[in-house]
Amino acid sequence: MKIKWFDLLLFILPAFFLYTIFVVYPFISSIYLSLFNWVGVGAKKYVGLKNFFDVLFGSFKGEFFNAFGHNIYFFILVSIIEVSLGFIIALGLATQIKGYHIFRSIVYLPNVISMVLVGFIWGLILNPQIGLVNQFLKVIGLGSFTRPWLGDPSLAFNTIIAVNIWRHLGFYVLVMLAAIINIQPDFIEAAYIDGASNWDIVKNIIIPLTIPTAQTLILLLFIWSFSVFELVYALEGVQAGPFRSTDVLGTLFYRTAFGGLGSARMDLGLGAAIVTLMFIVILPISFIYVRLVERRRI
Amino acid sequence: MKKFLSILLVFVFFSLFLTISSGTENKVEIWSWRSQDAEVWARVEKELNKRGIPVKIDFRPFVATEYDAKLMLALQGGTGPDIFYARRLPGGRTQAIIDAGFIEPLDGKIKFTYFSSTTLKSIRSGGKTYGVPFALQVVGIFYNKDIYDKFGLKEPQTWDELINNCEILKKNGITPFFIPGKEAWTLVMQHAMCGVSILGPEWIRDLINGRTNFLDPKFVDLNRRLNDLKKYYQDGFLGNAVTDQDAAFAFGQAAMVFSGIWGLQTWRQLNPKVNVGYFMVPPLTKDKKPYAYVYMDGAFALVKGAKNRDMALKVLEFTATPDFGTIFSNITYNIPAVLGAKVPSDPLLLEVLEVSKKHASPYVYWVGSVFVTQKPSLYDDILAPGMQAMYAGKITPEELAKMAQDGISQWYKPLMKKK
DSSP: OOOOHHHHHHHHHHHHHHHIIIIIHHHHHHHHHTTEEOOSSSOOEEOTTHHHHHHHTSTTHHHHHHHHHHHHHHHHHHIIIIIHHHHHHHHHHHTTOTTHHHHHHHHHGGGGSOHHHHHHHHHHHTOTTTOHHHHHHHHTTOGGGOOOTTTOTTTHHHHHHHHHHHHHHHHHHHHHHHHHHTSOHHHHHHHHHTTOOHHHHIIIIIHHHHHHHHHHHHHHHHHHHHTOOHHHHHHHTTTTTTTTTTOOHHHHHHHHHHOOTTOSOOOHHHHHHHHHHHHHHHHHHHHHHHHHHHHHHO | OHHHHHHHHHHHHHHHHHHHHHHHHHEEEEEESOGGGHHHHHHHHHHHHHTTOOOEEEEEEOOHHHHHHHHHHHHHHTOOOSEEEEEOSSOHHHHHHHHTTOBOOOBTTBOOTTSOHHHHHTTEETTEEOOEEOEEEEEEEEEEHHHHHHTTOOOOSSHHHHHHHHHHHHHTTOEEEOOOTTSHHHHHHHHHHHHHHHTHHHHHHHHHHTSSOTTSHHHHHHHHHHHHHGGGBOTTGGGOOHHHHHHHHHTTSEEEEEEETTHHHHHHHHOTTOOEEEEOOOOSSTTSOOOBEEEEOEEEEEBTTOTTHHHHHHHHHHHTSHHHHHHHHHHHOOEESSTTOOOOOOHHHHHHHHHHHHSBOSOOSSTTSGGGSSSSOIIIIIIHHHHHHHHTTSSOHHHHHHHHHHHHTTTOHHHHSOO
């Protein structure tokens, strides 16, 4: 069948138009803005690459690399826990034990709660005095383990990661479950006939066949880890306290670009430079990762 | 019949158009970071309507942490309000809006008869007045009188007496102080209010002039005293927010809070029976005078080219009268910036008002000081993260002092020479 190019363009045009307005244009204008100093009102002052220099080597270096480090840490921890835990739970659900439908719904339930609500609920649960976590620890005689979960700099970020895992785990379980269910039953039946144990089947059939799904999830997690913002904002505010121990690039950008009470600096140009750098990090690594994964599949 | 219907239709459309356009004509949009002022503006609208001014006030509060950015972008995009709450000067944000020409100076348009020159100074730039000041804030230690009475405690005259009170309260199972340590700005406020009494205005004056610096043993000593005080705070205080503090204090779960007079409205709304007292942070010895941290909060500014400039000016004219101050203070329990207002005959408010007149420190290092006008700022960049770090045991009082000296000496000339 001959492709009718005009019809094809006609179909692409609306999406292209919207994509240009809402993605391409803001992105290009953000790169343009990163070359200026601008607080949001008045004339913009052209500073060339000074904002990038400030962020990478100058006065803003400390804040930027602190937040960047947190993003990397977030990615590593969340990838390991969410993907592996998602796989284990999915494996359990795939056996279709009694009541697995209910369990699947329970696991997915936090995903439908809005992030602001998640922040509010967990803010209460983790409250040092009246929070459920500390109260529970006291009731079971582990009062010495009570902590200000969101106020202790050595715990706050890990606590946020734990809440994040609670919120998103259901998604990873469902995706891994779909991958496991898609494995042809013949493979597993044949393995059983050949005398393979359950562990052998998991190790030699299920894990290798779900690896491509896990790779895709890790790539998505990488991109999401660098755009994490709402949960930190909801639990710790724009200051990402205590003393920036929960700061990520998203909150650093927000604080820098939109300022407000407790913000260290307010400069839309500097904020735009942070966003541009985030893009520079995410895009090439994503490309390299996709290429590597594809090459291995071939 | 057809003709009648057509005429009726035209009439309906015309009336509708007139209603809409007249509504827009009289509508004055006001933006603020203070959501608690909604009732004030409803009352102001009623009052002005009674006086024959058909104004309709559209009050829009925003989250304080996002307010400045939203306002600036709206002003730049031409979609801003008619009047907005401007933060006080000196301050980078309001100055940037003035420099960009978005605020109309009010000299000659509004009578500032009822304002002191000190108050007006905090909204003047280049000899022009850029707003009508609305509130004076007084910060200090607010305490639960019932708890104090129960244990026979008196308002402390010295720092040691304060510590003694804390010790008695703690021994009796009462949390002496509730600290919202998750919100770093409250810790800076705490430092600043202790500074005016313990270091004293003269020391702060010397700091401003460069005759001393943040490495001075007195400043380190203040940091150490605050760090030592943390044993009297509630467990896990770095995980608590201001909302937790308000609830705990209103319901008697803690004896004292470092706060501002703005908290009174919330505490009384939460628990009308709460019996609140106030004292300034006590100095080190009885022969020293205690000081209160008093500052002008902000001002109502007129947007240059406001949609309804004339009506907005009428609203601003009213805000510069004692009648506005009376409405404002009766609803918010804040001290109005305008003189001659009838503040509620509440003993606490009257006491705080008296303190603001007699004990206001002339030199400060938080809101309204030179140290917050540039970056890194003593407020946002140094004491906010630094106090949290010190309380968490990550840095020492000496290191906090060094942070302040290193940060401010980057841009403040009088402190550059002292390393």
